[in-house]
Amino acid sequence: MSDGDIPVRVKQMRHEADTVLSVEFETLDGSPMPAVAPGAHVDVILTPDLRRSYSLTRALPGDDTTCTVAIHRDPASKGGSSHVHEKLRVGDRIRLSRPKNNFPLHDGPEKSVLIAGGIGITPILAMIRSLTEAGRDWHLHYAARKRSAAAFLAEIEDCADRSGGKGAVTTHFDDEAGGALIDIAGILAAESEAHFYCCGPEPMLAAYEAAARDVPKDRVHVEYFSATEEAAREGGFDVVLNRSGKTLHVEPGKTILDVLIANKVMVPFSCTEGTCGTCETVVIEGRPDHRDAILSDEERQKSETMMVCCSGSKSAKLVLDL
Numbered sequence: 528m529s530d531g532d533i534p535v536r537v538k539q540m541r542h543e544a545d546t547v548l549s550v551e552f553e554t555l556d557g558s559p560m561p562a563v564a565p566g567a568h569v570d571v572i573l574t575p576d577l578r579r580s581y582s583l584t585r586a587l588p589g590d591d592t593t594c595t596v597a598i599h600r601d602p603a604s605k606g607g608s609s610h611v612h613e614k615l616r617v618g619d620r621i622r623l624s625r626p627k628n629n630f631p632l633h634d635g636p637e638k639s640v641l642i643a644g645g646i647g648i649t650p651i652l653a654m655i656r657s658l659t660e661a662g663r664d665w666h667l668h669y670a671a672r673k674r675s676a677a678a679f680l681a682e683i684e685d686c687a688d689r690s691g692g693k694g695a696v697t698t699h700f701d702d703e704a705g706g707a708l709i710d711i712a713g714i715l716a717a718e719s720e721a722h723f724y725c726c727g728p729e730p731m732l733a734a735y736e737a738a739a740r741d742v743p744k745d746r747v748h749v750e751y752f753s754a755t756e757e758a759a760r761e762g763g764f765d766v767v768l769n770r771s772g773k774t775l776h777v778e779p780g781k782t783i784l785d786v787l788i789a790n791k792v793m794v795p796f797s798c799t800e801g802t803c804g805t806c807e808t809v810v811i812e813g814r815p816d817h818r819d820a821i822l823s824d825e826e827r828q829k830s831e832t833m834m835v836c837c838s839g840s841k842s843a844k845l846v847l848d849l
Contacts, residue, residue, distance in 0.1 A: 532622040533560070538593060540617055544671075544678035546600040547646060548612055549584065551797075552623060553593045562589030562625035565653035566750070570624035570797040571596065573615065577805065578796075579607035582650035582726075583626065584679075587658050594623070599646035604842040606780040613727070627758040629804050629821050632657060633722045637746075638664040641717050642711060642735060644727020645671055650750055651726055652679050659686040659694055659731040663667070667716075670699040670727070672710040686697035719824055726750040746826075751802045758782050758800070759816050759839025768792065770810050783835040783845075792849060794835060801837035802819060808835050813845035 535552035543549050550571075554560065565586040567762030574577045575796070580594035600612045632639070632654045639658055642740075643651040648669060658665040666686075671677040677698065687694040699709040711734045715723060723746060724754055725735040739747045762779035766786065774827050777786050784806065787794050796806040817827045818836035834848070 530539040531625050533625065533732050535621060535623050537615060537617050537621070538725045540615070543597055545673075545676045547597055547676075547678040548600070549678075550597055550611065550615065551593055551595040552621075555620065557592055559590050559592055560587045560594050560828060563587045563624050564628055565628040565632045565657045566650050567628035567629035567653070568650070568803065569594065569596065569626050570632075570803070571611075572609065572622040572624070573610050577606050577610060580631075580797045580805065583653055583721050584649055585653045587626065595628075595644065597649045597652075603690045604820050611750060624797070624805065627804055630724070630726070630748060632724075633746075633748070635722070636663070638666070638721040640720070640721045640723045641665060641667045642709075642714060642723070642725040642727070642731070643667065643669050644731040645710075646678070647725075647727035647731070647750070648678055648683075648753070649726075651724065652683065654724065655686050655694070656682055659690050662691070664693045665690075666695045666697070668697050668699065668709065668714050670701075670731070670812045672700070674698075680824065681821060708734075715739055715742060722746045722748065724748045724750075726752075729753055729755075753800060753802065756801075756818040756821045756837070761816075761819050761839055762801070762841065764840040765844045766777065766811075766840075767844060768849045769846050777839070783839065784837075784838065787835065787849070796836050799836045801834045806834050806836045810846035811846040811848055814841040815839070815845065816841045 534555045534728045538553040539551040541549045568580050568582045570578050570580050584595045598608050601608045630650055641651045675710045683696055688697050715738045760780050762777045762781055764777055766775045775786050804821045810830055815830050815833040816839040817838045
């Protein structure tokens with residue numbers, strides 16, 4: 528548990544689609560949640576050993592005592608979504624991490640083209656709410672297996688109706704399209720000078736990145752729910768903890784995080800796959816082998832930080848600010 532964690536109570540739970548449950552939390556003491564822009568997520572600390580990252584459905588202005596996430600009941604759940612759907616109840620007291628944003632909304636005047644697949648609508652919903660309130664241009668392309676699996680669709684269509692012609696929604700439901708997939712390449716080709724945002728399952732993200740190869744990188748934004756690379760488990764290097772001077776050896780088959788935990792070194796973490804950014808750690812010396820889905824190419828080149836849950840080392844020694 529981190530000193531920065533926020534004690535909360537489950538205020539409301541609501542079914543938003545076939546397998547999607549929204550959970551609204553309120554602070555125990557009535558203090559405001561930290562301000563955060565659309566695209567952010569929090570770690571929901573369900574038990575001492577069960578911590579998962581979920582996107583916020585709206586931006587937080589800094590004067591609100593509540594926040595909301597939406598969680599898909601994954602049939603292959605490793606514990607997080609099944610716990611929420613089967614055990615979490617209104618009135619339960621748990622803790623949240625402070626919000627973190629790896630998927631920020633560009634604040635320029637350009638049009639925002641948003642592509643969401645399934646539960647990937649969660650951070651996109653926060654963006655749509657903010658874009659509508661600001662009177663900015665946006666177009667959502669929303670894909671789901673079927674209409675009843677599309678969470679928040681009625682609210683999104685209402686945002687489009689209230690946008691004065693600046694917002695639009697195009698839906699794609701697999702069962703109504705004869706199994707055909709959404710044409711991401713066509714979506715990107717039809718727009719110019721827009722900023723593109725995509726969140727959804729891995730095949731959608733792979734198609735999006737392939738289609739966006741010729742689009743300037745600063746206009747391509749993506750949020751991952753799962754790892755895009757295998758965690759570095761080659762081992763064979765030392766990690767020096769700069770604050771204590773202690774040296775730990777990372778053996779083959781282990782990640783840096785595995786070794787830190789085994790040696791009772793306190794480091795925050797959540798996804799263990801390099802998708803949430805919770806374990807981002809400052810690198811003082813050495814060459815990390817980056818395996819995360821958070822850092823940009825420029826940030827990887829600089830190697831000022833790394834995700835210790837999944838990344839390894841290309842040098843014999845890494846000195847970390849731990």
